[in-house]
Amino acid sequence: xxxxxxxxxxxxxxxxxxxxxxxxxxxxxxxxxxxxxxxxxxxxxxxxxxxxxxxxxxxxxxxxxxxxxxxxxxxxxxxxxxxxxxxxxxxxxxxxxxxxxxxxxxxxxxxxxxxxxxxxxxxxxxxxxxxxxxxxxxxxxxxxxxxxxxxxxxxxxxxxxxxxxxxxxxxxxxxxxxxxxxxxxxxxxxxxxxxxxxxxxxxxxxxxxxxxxxxxxxxxxxxxxxxxxxxxxxxxxxxxxxxxxxxxxxxxxxxxxxxxxxxxxxxxxxxxxxxxxxxxxxxxxxxxxxxxxxxxxxxxxxxxxxxxxxxxxxxxxxxxxxxxxxxxxxxxxxxxxxxxxxxxxxxxxxxxxxxxxxxxxxxxxxxxxxxxxxxxxxxxxxxxxxxxxxxxxxxxxxxxxxxxxxxxxxxxxxxxxxxxxxxxxxxxxxxxxxxxxxxxxxxxxxxxxxxxxxxxxxxxxxxxxxxxxxxxxxxxxxxxxxxxxxxxxxxxxxxxxx
Numbered sequence: 001x002x003x004x005x006x007x008x009x010x011x012x013x014x015x016x017x018x019x020x021x022x023x024x025x026x027x028x029x030x031x032x033x034x035x036x037x038x039x040x041x042x043x044x045x046x047x048x049x050x051x052x053x054x055x056x057x058x059x060x061x062x063x064x065x066x067x068x069x070x071x072x073x074x075x076x077x078x079x080x081x082x083x084x085x086x087x088x089x090x091x092x093x094x095x096x097x098x099x100x101x102x103x104x105x106x107x108x109x110x111x112x113x114x115x116x117x118x119x120x121x122x123x124x125x126x127x128x129x130x131x132x133x134x135x136x137x138x139x140x141x142x143x144x145x146x147x148x149x150x151x152x153x154x155x156x157x158x159x160x161x162x163x164x165x166x167x168x169x170x171x172x173x174x175x176x177x178x179x180x181x182x183x184x185x186x187x188x189x190x191x192x193x194x195x196x197x198x199x200x201x202x203x204x205x206x207x208x209x210x211x212x213x214x215x216x217x218x219x220x221x222x223x224x225x226x227x228x229x230x231x232x233x234x235x236x237x238x239x240x241x242x243x244x245x246x247x248x249x250x251x252x253x254x255x256x257x258x259x260x261x262x263x264x265x266x267x268x269x270x271x272x273x274x275x276x277x278x279x280x281x282x283x284x285x286x287x288x289x290x291x292x293x294x295x296x297x298x299x300x301x302x303x304x305x306x307x308x309x310x311x312x313x314x315x316x317x318x319x320x321x322x323x324x325x326x327x328x329x330x331x332x333x334x335x336x337x338x339x340x341x342x343x344x345x346x347x348x349x350x351x352x353x354x355x356x357x358x359x360x361x362x363x364x365x366x367x368x369x370x371x372x373x374x375x376x377x378x379x380x381x382x383x384x385x386x387x388x389x390x391x392x393x394x395x396x397x398x399x400x401x402x403x404x405x406x407x408x409x410x411x412x413x414x415x416x417x418x419x420x421x422x423x424x425x426x427x428x429x430x431x432x433x434x435x436x437x438x439x440x441x442x443x444x445x446x447x448x449x450x451x452x453x454x455x456x457x458x459x460x461x462x463x464x465x466x467x468x469x470x471x472x473x474x475x476x477x478x479x480x481x482x483x484x485x486x487x488x489x490x491x492x493x494x495x496x497x498x
Contacts, residue, residue, distance in 0.1 A: 023309075025310055038144060038305040043332075052128050063188075071189060073185060099382065100148065113364060114248065116317075118248070120324075121324045128352065130221055137174075141163050145305065171222050172222075226309045229309065230320045236320075240406055246349045246359050246365075250325060250346075251347065251349070252303075254353065256294055258297065260295060260299040262299050296344050297344060303345060307326060307327055389425065389480075389486050390418040391418075391477060391488050392488075393490050394490075395412070396457070417445055424447050426447045426480050429486075430477045434472065439461060440457075460474065467495075473489065476488045
C-alpha cells in the first residue's frame with residue numbers, strides 16, 4: 001500500500017470508528033432490529049455442515065455410552081455427582097475439579113490468543129443449532145432473506161399463518177428434543193427415559209423441568225438468537241481482552257481492499273484502460289462495470305447481507321463477530337465473478353495482513369502453552385493417583401480420652417467412606433500403627449455400593465505404654481478384598497506427660 005493509500009485508509013478508520021458505539025441489532029432508541037441474513041453458500045459453509053453432522057452425532061449418542069455402568073459424561077449438580085470419561089467424581093474431589101477448571105480457563109485463553117473465536121463459529125452449540133439447524137428450517141419454509149422480510153411485513157393471510165405455524169411447531173419440537181438431551185447430561189439419560197415412559201404423576205418435578213428447559217431453548221432459537229452471542233455469552237465479552245494482533249480471526253484485508261471502488265459503467269478509453277466486469281449483485285440485478293486495479297473491494301455489501309449479527313467485517317474485528325465464515329464465502333464468490341484473487345476476507349491476523357506473513361508462536365503463546373502443558377500433566381498425575389475410595393476419619397468433638405482399665409485408654413472417632421469405584425466394594429478398617437484395637441460402634445462398614453457413602457463411629461483402644469503424650473500419631477488403613485485401598489493419618493488424644 002502506498003503512502004497516500006495508507007493515509008486514505010487511516011482517514012476511513014477514523015471516520016467510521018463510531019460503529020463501535022452501537023451494535024447492529026439494536027437501534028438508537030434501544031429497540032430490536034430483526035436480522036434477516038442471506039443464506040450462505042461456499043466451501044467454508046460446506047465444511048461447517050460436515051462439522052455440524054459430527055457434532056450432532058456425538059451430542060446425540062454420548063448420553064447412551066456407558067463405561068463401567070456409568071454414563072460417559074454426566075454433570076449432576078443436583079446430586080453433586082460428576083462423571084467424566086466414565087470416572088466418578090464426588091465433592092471430595094473438589095480440588096481436582098478446581099484444577100480442571102483452571103486448566104480449561106488457560107486452554108480458552110491460549111486457544112483464543114492463537115485462533116480467536118474459532119470455537120464460536122464451528123462447534124459452539126448456540127451457533128451450531130441456530131445457523132445449521134433452525135436457520136436451515138427457516139430458509140426451507142419461509143425462503144431466503146428477502147422473502148422472510150416480505151413475509152413478516154405482509155398482513156396475516158392463510159399462507160402466512162400456515163408457514164409461521166409450521167415453522168414454530170418444528171422449532172418447538174426440536175427444542176423439546178434438544179432440551180431433553182441437555183437434561184440427560186445433568187440427571188442422566190436413564191432418568192430422562194424414566195420420566196418420559198412412566199406416568200406424569202410420578203415425575204411431576206422432572207416433567208416441569210423438561211417443559212421449562214424446552215421453553216428456554218425455544219425462546220433462545222426462536223426469539224433471542226444472535227442476542228445470546230452479543231449480550232449474554234461471557235466468552236464473547238472476553239474477546240476484547242484476549243485477542244491480540246497476532247490472533248487468527250476472520251479479517252478483511254484492508255491493504256487489498258481500500259479504498260473501496262463502486263461498480264460503475266464507464267466508457268473504455270485509451271487514456272484510462274479498465275477491465276469490464278459482469279457480476280450479479282443480490283438475487284436479480286446484473287451490473288456491467290469497470291474497476292481500476294488499485295483496490296479489490298467493490299463495496300457490494302454482500303458480506304453484511306450474509307452476516308447473522310449484521311456487522312460490517314470491513315470495519316475490523318468486532319464483539320458481535322462469531323467467526324462463522326459466511327462473509328468469507330460471500331466475498332470469495334464476488335472475487336471469482338470480478339476476476340480477482342480470493343481471500344479479500346479470510347482467516348488471518350492483523351499482523352499477517354499488514355506485514356504479509358503470520359507470526360503464530362509469539363512469547364505469549366509459548367508461555368500459555370507451557371502453563372497449559374504443566375496443568376494437564378498435573379491433572380493426569382492427580383487423577384492417575386486418585387484412590388477408589390475417599391475416607392474421612394475425625395475425632396468426635398468434645399470427647400476426651402476414656403480410661404478402659406489401668407493399662408488401656410480409648411478415643412471415639414467418626415468415619416465416612418465414599419466408594420468411587422465402578423463396582424461394589426467390601427471394606428474394613430485396620431489400625432496399622434501404633435499397636436492397638438479398633439472396636440466398631442454398631443454395624444461394621446460392610447459392603448459399599450457403587451458411588452455410595454457410609455458413615456459410622458468406632459473406638460480405638462491403645463495401651464498406655466505406646467501413648468507418647470498429649471497427641472500420638474496414628475495410621476488407619478482401609479482394606480478391600482485383601483488389598484489396601486486407602487490410608488488415613490490422625491491423632492490419639494492422651495493425658496500427656498506427668
